[in-house]
Amino acid sequence: MKESLNYIYKEQKEVSIYGGIAALLGWDQMTYMPSKGSEERAEQLSLVSRLVHERVTSETLYNHLKKLNDVANSLTKKDSLVVTKLLRDVEKARKLPAEFVEKMTRTTSIAYGIWQEAREKNDFTLFQPHLEQIVELEKQYYDYIKLPGHPYNTLLDDYEEGMTVEVLQKEFSILRKQLVELLQTITTTERYQRQRPVPLTLNSIQQKESCSILLKHMNIPFDRARLDISTHPFTTSMGDDDVRFTTNYERGGFFSSFFSTAHEAGHALYELGILKGEYKDTIISNAPSLGIHESQSRFWENMIARSKPF
Amino acid sequence: MKESLNYIYKEQKEVSIYGGIAALLGWDQMTYMPSKGSEERAEQLSLVSRLVHERVTSETLYNHLKKLNDVANSLTKKDSLVVTKLLRDVEKARKLPAEFVEKMTRTTSIAYGIWQEAREKNDFTLFQPHLEQIVELEKQYYDYIKLPGHPYNTLLDDYEEGMTVEVLQKEFSILRKQLVELLQTITTTERYQRQRPVPLTLNSIQQKESCSILLKHMNIPFDRARLDISTHPFTTSMGDDDVRFTTNYERGGFFSSFFSTAHEAGHALYELGILKGEYKDTIISNAPSLGIHESQSRFWENMIARSKPF
Numbered sequence: 001m002k003e004s005l006n007y008i009y010k011e012q013k014e015v016s017i018y019g020g021i022a023a024l025l026g027w028d029q030m031t032y033m034p035s036k037g038s039e040e041r042a043e044q045l046s047l048v049s050r051l052v053h054e055r056v057t058s059e060t061l062y063n064h065l066k067k068l069n070d071v072a073n074s075l076t077k078k079d080s081l082v083v084t085k086l087l088r089d090v091e092k093a094r095k096l097p098a099e100f101v102e103k104m105t106r107t108t109s110i111a112y113g114i115w116q117e118a119r120e121k122n123d124f125t126l127f128q129p130h131l132e133q134i135v136e137l138e139k140q141y142y143d144y145i146k147l148p149g150h151p152y153n154t155l156l157d158d159y160e161e162g163m164t165v166e167v168l169q170k171e172f173s174i175l176r177k178q179l180v181e182l183l184q185t186i187t188t189t190e191r192y193q194r195q196r197p198v199p200l201t202l203n204s205i206q207q208k209e210s211c212s213i214l215l216k217h218m219n220i221p222f223d224r225a226r227l228d229i230s231t232h233p234f235t236t237s238m239g240d241d242d243v244r245f246t247t248n249y250e251r252g253g254f255f256s257s258f259f260s261t262a263h264e265a266g267h268a269l270y271e272l273g274i275l276k277g278e279y280k281d282t283i284i285s286n287a288p289s290l291g292i293h294e295s296q297s298r299f300w301e302n303m304i305a306r307s308k309p310f
Numbered sequence: 311m312k313e314s315l316n317y318i319y320k321e322q323k324e325v326s327i328y329g330g331i332a333a334l335l336g337w338d339q340m341t342y343m344p345s346k347g348s349e350e351r352a353e354q355l356s357l358v359s360r361l362v363h364e365r366v367t368s369e370t371l372y373n374h375l376k377k378l379n380d381v382a383n384s385l386t387k388k389d390s391l392v393v394t395k396l397l398r399d400v401e402k403a404r405k406l407p408a409e410f411v412e413k414m415t416r417t418t419s420i421a422y423g424i425w426q427e428a429r430e431k432n433d434f435t436l437f438q439p440h441l442e443q444i445v446e447l448e449k450q451y452y453d454y455i456k457l458p459g460h461p462y463n464t465l466l467d468d469y470e471e472g473m474t475v476e477v478l479q480k481e482f483s484i485l486r487k488q489l490v491e492l493l494q495t496i497t498t499t500e501r502y503q504r505q506r507p508v509p510l511t512l513n514s515i516q517q518k519e520s521c522s523i524l525l526k527h528m529n530i531p532f533d534r535a536r537l538d539i540s541t542h543p544f545t546t547s548m549g550d551d552d553v554r555f556t557t558n559y560e561r562g563g564f565f566s567s568f569f570s571t572a573h574e575a576g577h578a579l580y581e582l583g584i585l586k587g588e589y590k591d592t593i594i595s596n597a598p599s600l601g602i603h604e605s606q607s608r609f610w611e612n613m614i615a616r617s618k619p620f
Contacts (some may be wrong), residue, residue, distance in 0.1 A: 017357050020350060021331060024338055032342075035533045040330060044548075047327050051361075168589030238354075242347030292364045 001071065004064035005079060008086060011061055013281040015052055020238040022048045025242050031231045035283050038113035042106045049105040056093045065090060078278055086283045095144045104245045116231050159290040202254040211247060211256065211261040218300065220264050223237060225268050232248035235297075236266035240280070243271045266297030311381065314374035315389060318396060320369055323591040324360055330548040331525045332358045337554050339422060340540045347425035352416045354540050358414040365401045371421050375400060388588055414447050426541050465600045469600040512564040520564065521557060521571040528575050528610065543570045545577035545607075549588070553581045576610030578605060 022045060029041050055061065068075065068083045075083065085192065100102055111130035120127035147154045150165035157163070202210065215227065230246040237243045245264035249257050270293055278284040288295055305310055332355060341353050363454035365371065376391045378385065378525065385393065421440035447618055448465065455462045460475035467473070475605035496502055525537065540556040547553045559567050580603055586595040597603050 014357065017350075018351050021335065021354050021358070023332060024354075025331065028334055029339065032538070033548075034536050034552050037549060040327075040549030040552060043327050044331050047324065048331070222344065224344050226342060226344050227590060228342070238343075239350030241345060242350060243558070274473075301441050 001068065001074075001153045003282065004068050007064045008061065008068065009282065010103055011055055012082075012086065012283055013054055018048055018052045018055075018282050021150070022052070022241075023065030023236045023238045026109075027236050027238070031244075031246060032230045032233075034112065034118075038110060044108035045109045046105040047103040050098055050102045053093060053098050055097070056090055057096075057098075062094065064089060068202075070196045082134075089283060092145060096141070097144075100137075100144065101138065104141070107133050107137060119231060150175065161288065163291075198252050198255070204249040207249040207254055207257045208257055209281050211249075214258065214261060214305070215265055218262070218269065219266065220265055221272065224272055227261070227265075235262045235271065237271045240276060241269045258306055259301050263297045263301040267293060268302070270296040311378065311384075315376050316375045318371065318393070319592065322392075322396065323367055325365055326591050328358055328362045328365075329591075332362070332549045333546045336419075337546050337548070339419065340542075340544065341538045341554075341556060345423065345427075348420060355411040356415040356462055360408055360412045363403060363406070363408050363411045366400055367406075372400060372404065375410035377409075390590050392589075392594055402455060406451070407454075410447075410450065410454065411561065414451070417443050417447060419494065429541060433545060440543045471598065473601075506566070510564050514559040517559040517564055517567045520568055521559075524568065524571060524615070527574055528572070528579065530575055530578065534582055537571070537575075541575045544583065545574045547581045550586060553578045569615055572615035573607045573611040576607030580606040581609070582604075 002047050025041060025045050025048065029038075029045075033041060065083060065087045066203050068079070072080045072083060107130070111127070111134060114130050115127050118124060142151050142154045145154045145157075147157055153164045153166075156165065156168075166253065211227070220227075223241045224241045225245065228244065228246045229248055231248065232249055237247040245268040247257050247261040247264060271287065274285065274287060279285045335351060335358065336356050337607070339348075339355075343351060351355045375393060375397045378389070382390045382393060411565055417440070421437070421444060424440050425437050428434060435482065448472045452461050452464045455464045455467075457467055463474045463476075464574050465476075466475065474587075521537070534551045534554065538554065543557050545553065545555040556580040557567050557574060559570040581597065584595065584597060589595045
């Protein structure tokens, strides 16, 4: 049992290092990579994804995990949590052929470069065939994994473990009714109708300065994080002490970059703030839910940055 | 034979992808990485170096290579060149234990962060213990590899294959005599003595602009390369179409950044200009000699950028 535990913790640690490497390859592609580096970057990313897949789906890991799962009751709470969650992910990954994982990574990586180009040229037809390929691959992904219920449950589960379309449809229908009512009440008030767009546009340098003031107030620790520029803002993490987020000053106006910076900084603070403790370098230490991630970033964007006192 | 050839080309291709990944990890560490990311970066780099070492030293690769080497006469010129060079490198790598390779990578990676800090604080004592560790590891490296002749031959061979201290001492003693004479002739001329330092200092933004004019004249293809800032200027390559070089605008004056940019851009042009043809993704496609690399960059720096017509 001790041997099996050692093995699964060592494997999780290595997979987490691979994860940091893949995050850097992706971050660099979206921020600094010269455009012609795209093909080779796709090869680098698909190699890393294959290596991770090989480790995660190895017979040895699977056997150790099954052995541990059989005696889950005699494990500590931590070990038992790690074993259950890891076994679930491993069983999912074992349904995917290695070539499929490599192909998915290569396709989305190449598509990113094309998407950037298509966006710049405002020409969707450039991106369309790549998007079609990705949709096709997502359908194949569904065929491999096939969780019960609505087909989208399979895709949803990667971002919101255990969540289903059935549950969301029920929740959203209640929310929809109440939110539409609330919105109608707001938009018919005299005060709302009096509103005019704020006549404020700043150039890139001014946008950059205003974001830098914002980030100072948000207390971003810049020895553990950094802000860069990308076509579409995003946040990613190379490790516990290295979180990168981006913004974009090119788009018109001032509010777009200001609020997107607040939003991504919210993601960054969430990543930086996850106290890993004894779960460090285990599967449990990853942010568990995209819903919570978005709620943190939306909180900074909407509740704080858009608030009157702020 | 066909099977062995396929195998060694596939392995070289993968090792070259790993090389690109390691280059990005190193580049990012020296340009953009938040300072506290240092520990995790060292782990990422040492994992990649271990993976490369495992592949390069595998029994399977070695057996295929030995088989091919035995029939080198019946191989094409290309295959025979690749086999000979690869076998030499593989035999060298097989003398090194995997733990040593990982330790060397981790140690130098951690040391880089400390060196940056020590340089900023102008405090050598911070860096000293790390430098001592590196010297110790280089001695161990010598013990593992032990090429004939002067101990430094072993270290030299990694940068200038086949070059020895014995050859260099002879060459340098001739050069030294002639160069010292030449220098004395120059420095005693009236014209030389009339020279005064150029009273020109530019701020960072002006330095950046002047370097950008220089790079335009040097025809750097910025869809295959990029310039960034690091503590000490360097050039590295993530792939045939992705070469990164750096400069530093912080140091006093204007000439330091201008000439170092010319120098590194010279390295970048050399990397970008190596026509790989049928040797693409083989061990032969790497720049073969640091001496030639430096001569290209020195040519741009000293012959072109410092020339009167320029």
